[in-house]
Every structure is written in structure tokens, then in C-alpha cells.
Amino acid sequence: MPRYFARKLLIYALTFVLAVTIDWLIPRFMPGDPIANMLARVSVNTNAAQVMHDYYAHVFGLDLPLWRQYLNFWGRLLQGDLGISLYLFPTPVTQVIARALPYDILLLVPAILLSWFAGNRFGALAARNRWLDNVVSPVAYLFTAMPYMWLAILLAWYLGLVLGILPIAGAYAFSLHPAWSAAFGLSLLQHWFLPFLSLFLVGFGGQAIGMRNLIIYELEADYARYLEALGAPQRLVRKHAFGNAMLPQITGLALALGVVVAGALVTEVVFSYPGIGSLLLAAIQRQDYFLIQGCFLFIIIGVLLGNFIVDIAYVVLDPRTRRGMTGEPA
């Protein structure tokens, strides 16, 4: 068991180093000059611009040879310093991300968890109830098959514009400022609902269909047929099938939670929601090296963590993986 985890941890460490290196490389190979971009917004004459360009290049360490930049990057990273945002200069990247992250967590964690619970519940019911199957499954297919963008826009159009009961943009009313007040909380909730609903519906559809198909597949499995042949009550056979079908669903949940930090780009664009997704988009548009790197770093950590949780969950839930732990390659 310890050897199994030691090997896993080594693999995760290597993956992390590689992913962070790619993270560092990507913005540097993007076309364009971020400092020139930043200076273009303050109109100065060409001479002064050259001086300022050199100055900022020095401040950001962009005048050093690439290998030094790379080492500096790791050095700062290990101290928790992700640099300073170019486009929101001089706010540190960690602060910019910390401001956006709560919105993602508030939006995505409930959407993922609730759609997962409700979807699996309904999927399991649909697998045993023909009537429910005929009603829920087509609706679930509709939600997952429809391009998400359409669904989001349709919801915004109908609930926001036609019925006019929900605001369609932003995380809170423009007239308010973040504060611990009831008025702000209510506004937050109102703005939260539409993006939440869109994510919930899509997640629900996917989970329900997945669970339904998994259970039907499990009920066809040899062990289920043998239990039935021995006269086991339907309840017992379903219990076995449900337990086995849950395994891939739990994996899916851990992976989905892992990428919460990546935000939900399309949702945030459609509903102008200020999460990491829209932050990353803005950072790429403005070639903000450090912000892009910072966002990706969080995504990398989230994905690796999600995978690690899956690994642990499998050890607990699936006895077959435990055999691979005696040391021979799994």
C-alpha cells in the first residue's frame, strides 16, 4: 500500500512539473508583446515608450535569458508568488484570482453536486421504471445534446427578457458594492440563479443518462443474471447493480470538482459572470503572461487533485485495484 501511493505521488509530481513547464512556455510563444500592449493604452511618444518598455521588461524580468526566467519562475512559484498582473497592474496575480475564485465555487460546486445527486437518482429510477424512462430520458437527452450555448441563451432570453423575473448579467446589481448585507446577498442570489440553472440542467441530463445506461448494462451482467437465477429478490439484484454502476459516476464527480477552479468559460461569457473563466479569457486577450500562468496553475492543481481523489476513491471502493498495490505494475 505505501509503495502504491509512493509511486502514484511520484507520477503526480512529474506530471505537475511538466504541466507547469508547459504553462510557463505557452504564453511566451504566443505572438505579440504584452508590455507594448500595456503601454499602448497610455499614449506617450516613441522615445519615452522605448524607455518605459525597457523599464517594465526589467521589472517583469522579461529581459533575462529564457532559462533564467524559467528558474526565477519556479523560485517565485515555490514561495507562492505568481507575479503581478499586467492588465490589472499592479495587483498581484494571486489577489486577482482570489477575487474571482469565490464566484466559481459558489456557482459550480452546487451546480455539480446537485446535478450529480439528482441525475444519478433519476437515472437509477428511470432504469427500473418504464414510464419514468419514457419521460425523463428524452428530456435528459435534450439537455445534454443541445449545444450548451443555446440552452444558456434560451434560458436568459425566456426567464430574463420575456418573463423578466431574473437578471441576466453580472454577479450582482451594478448599483451595489460587495458587502455583508441582505440586499447584496439577495442580489447575488438573483444573479446566481440563471447561470446555476443552465449548468444544473446540462449536468443533470448527462448524469441521469449515464446512470440509467450503466445500471441497465450492469443488470445484464453475468453476476446479476446469476443472482436472479438463484431467486434473489429484485431489490438485491438492483443493489448490486447500483453499487457497481456508482463507481464510474464517482470518478466523474471527482474529476468535475477538480476543474471547478477552471471556471465555466461559456457560462461566464453568456451571463457576464466574473469567475476564473472570464478572467482567463480577458488575460489571453490582453496577453497577460502572469495572469494566464496563474489561472492555468490553479487549473493544473485542481485537475491533479481531482485525479488523486479518484485514485483514493477507487482503492476504497473497488477491491480489484487493491491487488495492484503489492508492488507489481498496476
Add this chain to the structure above:
Amino acid sequence: MSLSVQELRVYYQTLHGEVRALDGVSFSIADGEIMGLAGESGCGKTTLGYSLVRLSPPRRLVSGRAVLDGEELPLGDPDAMRRFGWKGVSIVPQFAMSALNPRRRIGGMIAELLAARKLRYLELLPELERRLDLVRLPAAVLAMYPFELSGGMRQRMVLVLSTLLNPSLLVADEVTSALDVSIQRAVAQLLAEFRDRGLVKSMLVITHDLAVLYQIADTIAVMYAGKLVEKASADVIIRAPRHPYTRLLISSLPEIGARHARCRLKGIPGQPPSLLNPPLGCRFRARCPAVSDQCGEEPPLREVAAGHQVACWQQPC
């Protein structure tokens, strides 16, 4: 009389139509009898065995009835059949190697099955361990997961589990086929031992391997394309078969077939007919060396001697 089956017809519903896998089969098995069921792959052996346990889609009961120990089996109603499963008719399925849920410890799964019948695992545990010993499995397997056992061990585990409640009838479907020859004999012997000890009242042993049946079966029924073509005591089937198909089967056995060197035929040329649209008349007609005009009509299963039934118009040799 332990089991009697009359005119059993079971079809598979498929997109192309009905596959007539079992087309009017009648037989009976006496108390303490081991009846063997032989025939080429695809002739309907598994369909017959499984139909006595659980007949669920795509299998469909078209006609027929089965009486076990004087009580009619509700073949067409899978829910009502639950009551007979395990204790009345039990099965070691053809897929025994994968019949146990890989994610459950074997003992725990058995306890759950027993609890569903209001039986206590701990009360049955001594008997369970005794029977594991009988098939040479250590009691430790109960704490293991199925994937920790070899294929042969899993098969013996399923044999013990299926017979734990001393069923009236055990359907043993190809229990020896996946094993190597030396173990085949031991497992076949084990089946006979289960009967001799009274752990199972009677048995339907399905296999395409006549040598195994000759070793343990009292009677042998031979199937061809969804029908019984011959049934008699094991000795008669092996030494003096009447049906042309049985003769061809026997002659393909190396050591026993040597007795029929005179009318020996090489293999069985041709393929069995499709059961989707089986031909009229005798289903063996296209491959039969003794075919005549009469064979355009279907031959009934007739008693030609005491306890010997044959479905063929000719009675050669």
C-alpha cells in the same frame, strides 16, 4: 418423479424474427437421476437449461409446461419463478467463471442471498465450509473477492453456492468445458458425488462432451437444432445409438467411437440449419446419410425399446 417437461417451446425475439431455439421438447428426470444433454454448439442446450430456471426476455415461452415434484413451475412468470430458484431448480450457469460480482466478498454475498430468504449465514456456515472442503476449496475463499480465485476455483465455488440449499434439480451447464482434461474428470466425479450424497436430488448435466456424460450420466438426451432426437440410458446411447445424428456424434469420439468402426463416418459434414427459419420435415435432413423421401415429414419422438426414444423414420443397423 422429480421433473417432467412437456412440449416446451422457447423462442428468442430478435430483430430478424423469432429464433426457435427450443421447439417442442419433452422429457422427464427421475429422483436421483443424472440426465445428460448433448449436442452441437447452438442446438439449444443452454436455452433448455436456463428456461427451467428463469425465462426472461429475449427468451419467450411459446408453449409447454414443467412439473417439479408434483408442483407446476410458473415458467412464463420470472417473478413467480424466484420462489423456485436455488431450492427447487438451481443452476451452475455456462458463464460460471464470471457469475460472481467482482466487487463483493464471496461470503458477504452469500450472506445477503441467504438473508433475502430469512436464513442465517452463521447457521449455514458449518455446512458451507464442509462443502467447500468437499470441492477442495479452503474456507478462506469466503473472505476473498472472486478475482482472487482462479477460473477453476470460481467454478467450484459456484457449484457449492448453487447447491447450498439442496435443490431438487441442478442444471449444470458446461461445468467441465473450460477446464483441462485431468480436472474435467475430477469435476465430473464431483457432480456425481453431490448426487450420491443427496445434496442434489437430480441433475441435468449439459455438455457437448459425451465422454464426460458416459462417466457420470444415467441417461443421455441428444439434441439437434432445437429438438430432442434421441434419449436412452447412457450405455445404450454410447454403445447402440439408433439416430443417425447420435451415431455421427459417437463416432467422432476417439476411444468409444472405435466400436463403430464398421459404419464409421468422418466428422459431420455441413452446418446445422438456421433456427430463424428452420426447414420443414426432419431438421437433420440436409446432413443425414440415411435420408429418404419420408424425411420431408417431421419424425416424431417414438419409443423403440423400453426407455429408448428416437425421432427418425429409419431404424438402421
